[in-house]
Every structure is written in structure tokens, then in C-alpha cells.
Amino acid sequence: MHRKIIIVGAGPIGCYLGQLLKSYGFSPLLLEEHAEVGRPVACAGILGKDVFKHSQIPLSKKSIINVIDGAKVQFKNSAFLLKRDGVAYIVKRDIFDQELSHGLNIEFNTRFEGAEKNGPGYNVKTNNGEYYTDLLIGADGPHSKVRNQLGFSSALKIYRGLQYRIKKEIPDRDRVEVIYSKPFSLFTWVIPEGNGVIRVGTMAENPYQELENFIKERRIDGEIIERNAGPIPIGTSDLVFENNAALVGDAGCQLKPITSGGIYYGMRGAEHLARAIKDGNLKQYETDWQEAYGQEVKFCLMLRSLTEGLGEDVLLKLFNYLKDNVHLVEKIGDFENHSSIAWSLMSNFKTYSTIGTLIMGVLKRPQVLMKALQRK
Missing domain, CATH: 3.50.50.60 (FAD/NAD(P)-binding domain)
Incomplete structure (x- = not known):
């Protein structure tokens, strides 16, 4: 001992x-x-x-x-709602x-x-x-x-995250927002504390610029009461x-x-x-x-690496497929183990055309596949 x-x-x-x-x-x-x-x-x-x-x-x-009882998820002009009572806590x-x-x-x-x-x-x-x-x-x-x-x-690889706590009331106090700049790796979030304060943050190549631009675009004009930042490995x-x-x-x-x-x-x-x-x-x-x-980590690392190298047209196709099957995501999605969603969607025959689009996207950029397969 x-x-x-x-x-x-x-x-x-x-x-x-x-x-x-x-x-x-x-x-x-x-x-x-x-x-x-x-x-x-x-x-x-x-x-x-x-x-x-x-x-x-x-x-x-x-x-x-x-x-939290759900989330609004967005990429470009496409969005969908996920509903699940008590799925998460804000702490x-x-x-x-x-x-x-x-x-x-x-x-x-x-x-x-x-x-x-x-x-x-x-x-x-x-x-x-x-x-x-x-x-x-x-x-x-x-x-x-x-x-x-x-x-x-x-x-x-070390990514960078930045978050502001802002005094602002929003109507949906039991729902977070996730806005992807690149599904499913780089994103911005809006988290309601439920007390007249929201947390607005981002994981991006340039988090400060990304967050400032988002706040300006959304016209979030409340007082910033705290700034938090941290690395993500x-x-x-x-x-x-x-x-x-x-x-x-x-x-x-x-x-x-x-x-x-x-x-x-x-x-x-x-x-x-x-x-x-x-x-x-x-x-x-x-x-x-x-x-x-x-295996869970390796599979999700491969997915992340794969999507990081794909073009926006392919990513939008993948995102819209999730949107069209949101009921399945709500039913089998695991907040802590994300591969369950991927495997369930891939086993659905309706996925085949989307998989075809993904394959074509990878064939146009073979280095993306090589990078994904090299992940440990």
C-alpha cells in the first residue's frame, strides 16, 4: 500500500x-x-x-x-430543439x-x-x-x-474557451443554446442561470473575436459581470x-x-x-x-477529426440529417456518451444518402480521412 x-x-x-x-x-x-x-x-x-x-x-x-430541460442547436440558418426534462444542471x-x-x-x-x-x-x-x-x-x-x-x-491539441457572465433576462430559462461555427467541434453557447444572468461563451480558434462578434450580432447588451477563460485538451x-x-x-x-x-x-x-x-x-x-x-473516446476523436476537415456543404447536410431525426436523438442520445447517437443514426437505412454525401466529402479531401484514422 x-x-x-x-x-x-x-x-x-x-x-x-x-x-x-x-x-x-x-x-x-x-x-x-x-x-x-x-x-x-x-x-x-x-x-x-x-x-x-x-x-x-x-x-x-x-x-x-x-x-435544464433541453437545448436549441443551430448551424448557419438551420436549427432544431432537443427536449429532455432535467437533462442537466447549471452549477x-x-x-x-x-x-x-x-x-x-x-x-x-x-x-x-x-x-x-x-x-x-x-x-x-x-x-x-x-x-x-x-x-x-x-x-x-x-x-x-x-x-x-x-x-x-x-x-x-489545446483549444481555447472564453465565457462572459452577463446580466440579462431571456424567455427560455430552462433551455441552453448551442450555435455551431463548425459541427461538431467549434461552437458558441448561451446558458441561462435562471436568475437574470446568462453565460455566453465559445470554443473557437479566436475565442475573444468570436465571442465579441456573437454578442454584437445577437445585440446582447447587458452588463458583463464576470469573464472566465480556460484551455481545453x-x-x-x-x-x-x-x-x-x-x-x-x-x-x-x-x-x-x-x-x-x-x-x-x-x-x-x-x-x-x-x-x-x-x-x-x-x-x-x-x-x-x-x-x-x-473505444468511446477514440471513436468520438475520429468523428471530431473527420468533421473538422469537411466543407460547410457536407457539414450542413449532416446537421440537417440530425434535425430530421431529432426524435431519435431525444430517445437514445446519452449526455455523457455521444457515440450512442452516431451508431443509432448510422444503423437507420435513411442515413445511407447522408453517408454517401459524407464519403464524397472525404474523397474530395483524402487528407481529412488520413488524419482521422491516425488519431490514437
Whole structure:
């Protein structure tokens, strides 16, 4: 059993992992570079209901400020509505994270600066001194210093997200808007907090310009009361290094490749990691993760890579096919596992003409297919 465990990063996944390890009898130390948990905010703050339903420990619902019953999805001049009661929650992410941190041993204002091997473990260097640990875990986000310092193998691209909180009432307080600039990878969103405030954000090549243009086009004239920004890692990474170091959450690219949400997958990763630590077999962590989510992630990465390289005419055809089959998406769509939608639609004989259009689009740009097939 690992006597000393250090988790770098006291975000939601680091704290969730800490709570799981505590429940197994461990006493992990969390190192957090900021002065408090939950700040700065770097997330849209919309969580599927299964984040709470599938948690292995009870999650406080103090952070929930609104319940979402569906979405309006748009690309160009085409749009459709998705309806599903209570499909997601809007949360205050700082409160969500803080509730997860209660009772954990966290050292704040402590920045990870490096690690050196010392016998079976590591000497961890920080701005506040040095620590020894038997097991080092990186839960330190998209630009993980643990991942980079120890040389974990990875194949990822960092995207950029930007969000404004704006004082504004909107009529549909139980519905989010998703406006694609490129289905199904780059998009802008409008999220109602339900309290006279909306969250308007984007994931784009130039998020500031994209967001400013969107706000101007929509004539959203309310007061901006908060700005949040953050990186989003899309790709894959090894999760275990030499049996005494591991990555979890965004540090290990454990997030949904299509919508870029990281909480649900990060929590599942934390559960597999905590179980492997309890059982004394860290290698089992990567095996269990790949068996549970490896194929889902790889398939969605391939879809993302494929659509990123297609022309707007083909993308519009695909989008309109989704629009024409919205009832099927509502019936079988999984907020957390997006491949279920793709497989169900592809098994429908009405899809064949759309698949033909997709094939022709790929044949015009064979490099797109090669890039998609090269994804890990």
C-alpha cells in the first residue's frame, strides 16, 4: 500500500479523488497553486444529471442554480430543439469544487515545480519546499506540469474557451443554446442561470473575436459581470508512468471529445484510479479506463477529426440529417456518451444518402480521412 500520496491540483477531479482515497483509508495531500478551491473558474458550468447520479460518494447539490430541460442547436440558418426534462444542471463551479474539498488536507499557494525519483517514489519540488511521496498524481489540468515533467506520452491539441457572465433576462430559462461555427467541434453557447444572468461563451480558434462578434450580432447588451477563460485538451494521454505516478482528469485528457466536458469522465477516471490504488495495482487503472471508455473516446476523436476537415456543404447536410431525426436523438442520445447517437443514426437505412454525401466529402479531401484514422 502507498503510504504517502500527493495529488497535484485541488480542482473537482483532484478533490473527488482525494475523497475516494479517504474513504479507502488513505490520507492524501493535495497541492494547490491558488489561494482557494474553485477559483479561477474555467468551465461553462453545465453538468449532466448523471454527474450526481453516478457519483460513488454523495455530492452536495448546493451548487445547483438551474435545471435544464433541453437545448436549441443551430448551424448557419438551420436549427432544431432537443427536449429532455432535467437533462442537466447549471452549477456555480466554485461552490461545486469547494463542497468536494471539505475535510481534505490541502496546501494552498503551493505550486508544483518538478519531481525527481527517490527510490520507489519522488521528491516533489514546490515554491514552498520539497515533499516526498510514494505515489504522485497529476490532477493539474490541461497544461499539466506533472505530465510534462515526467514525460507521459500524449497526443493532444489545446483549444481555447472564453465565457462572459452577463446580466440579462431571456424567455427560455430552462433551455441552453448551442450555435455551431463548425459541427461538431467549434461552437458558441448561451446558458441561462435562471436568475437574470446568462453565460455566453465559445470554443473557437479566436475565442475573444468570436465571442465579441456573437454578442454584437445577437445585440446582447447587458452588463458583463464576470469573464472566465480556460484551455481545453482534446486527444489522448498515457495515464500511468513507471507504476508510481499517474494522471487523472484533464491532465490525462479524460473528457468528452465532442462537447469537451470533463467532469463526468474525470470522475470515472478518479474512481478507476482510486480502486487501483486500493488494490495495490496501479497498472490496472489504465487497463480499466481503456476497457470502460477507450473505444468511446477514440471513436468520438475520429468523428471530431473527420468533421473538422469537411466543407460547410457536407457539414450542413449532416446537421440537417440530425434535425430530421431529432426524435431519435431525444430517445437514445446519452449526455455523457455521444457515440450512442452516431451508431443509432448510422444503423437507420435513411442515413445511407447522408453517408454517401459524407464519403464524397472525404474523397474530395483524402487528407481529412488520413488524419482521422491516425488519431490514437
